[in-house]
Amino acid sequence: MKLFSNKLGVYFGILALGGGAGFWGSRYFRQEQIAIEQSPVYPQTVSTLATSPSNFDFSENVNFIATAVQKVGPAVVRIDASRQISSALPDILPNEPFLRRYFDNPNPSLPDKVERGTGSGFIISSDGRLITNAHVVDGTERVQVTLKDGQVYQGEVLGTDSVTDVAVVKIDAVSLPTVTLGNTQGLTPGEWAIAIGNPLGLDNTVTVGIVSAIGRSSSQVGVPDKRVRFIQTDAAINPGNSGGPLLNANGEVIGINTAIRADAQGLGFAIPIETAQRIAAQLFAKGKADHPYLGIHMITLNDRAKEEINSQSKLNFKVNKNTGVLIVRVIADSPAERAGLQPGDIIDKVGDRLVTDSNQVQEQVENSQIGEALSVEVTRKGKVKIIEVRPGIFPDTTSE
Structure with a gap:
């Protein structure tokens, strides 16, 4: 999800959300009507039920959401970023006519343009450390961070990782509210999911839904260059939600809201918090994240x-x-x-795990240690071979 606009237009994919609340509500009251008509203890009529919601106590169903939001909301921030883009023609223009039109500028003497975007983030330490998406702060070293209470700080981007779309920001402050980090161990589709962020510039907006699926591969989500197994949710996520937290029913952060698909309705995706924590720790420590790398092209x-x-x-x-x-x-x-891997080798196992698709290979490599031996079992010309590979650091200059 791009936050910045340019000559090609605004790259926002906005979800159109619908629902069946009216149907659900009428169904709910019809079920209650049947139960009540069968019971001599409650002689209420249908009209009384339908027009007297005070007869029902919904507080138990609603209160956990309100409690979670009250707990986490103050630690969710708005991030405003801006970057300059050159209006001058590049030295070498692409040969493709469409791209030439894109780069064409009738007045190269015009000053550089400024692109602006808005996203979300959340505070993980009282001394001002924040986590957000890399694409929210891409191309800038300084951002404006606005807290829920209106306080505004200048934030320094300490590091970004395009491979996982995680970034970290530091603001100069103390005694700040913080989120509680949870985990995705045992996370099950159907559990509650709560999103807080600043969609379309509407600060501290809360949406709620369920965890729709877990373990979605980056290729399934439409971002094959990422190394993430996404959480899928139907909690409404719109442009500006990027970088904000996805919460469980206890108000714990289980993911970073990061992606929506422009061609879908009611689908959003989040980076699992374990991935975000692992990458953020490296970014805070050294300003970059290292990813294990084998150096192969593969297909399932x-x-x-x-x-x-x-x-x-x-x-x-x-x-x-x-x-x-x-x-x-x-x-x-x-x-x-x-290590001796060759084109034509068929990978059957990485480490101690059997693999049947390329996403599983990538996941096993990502979980390995740089420089340490990783066992790869392959079939080569009908014979099984076990090859030890020592993953290197993923090169900055390649997407392979």
């Missing part, structure tokens, strides 16, 4: 993939399996090449 095998691979005359190998993860390229001078 199935019948169709096997057929297409075997039809490629440029490849010097054939595939005789239709399951596993096929290595189609090994990057030069990478940990994978140094």
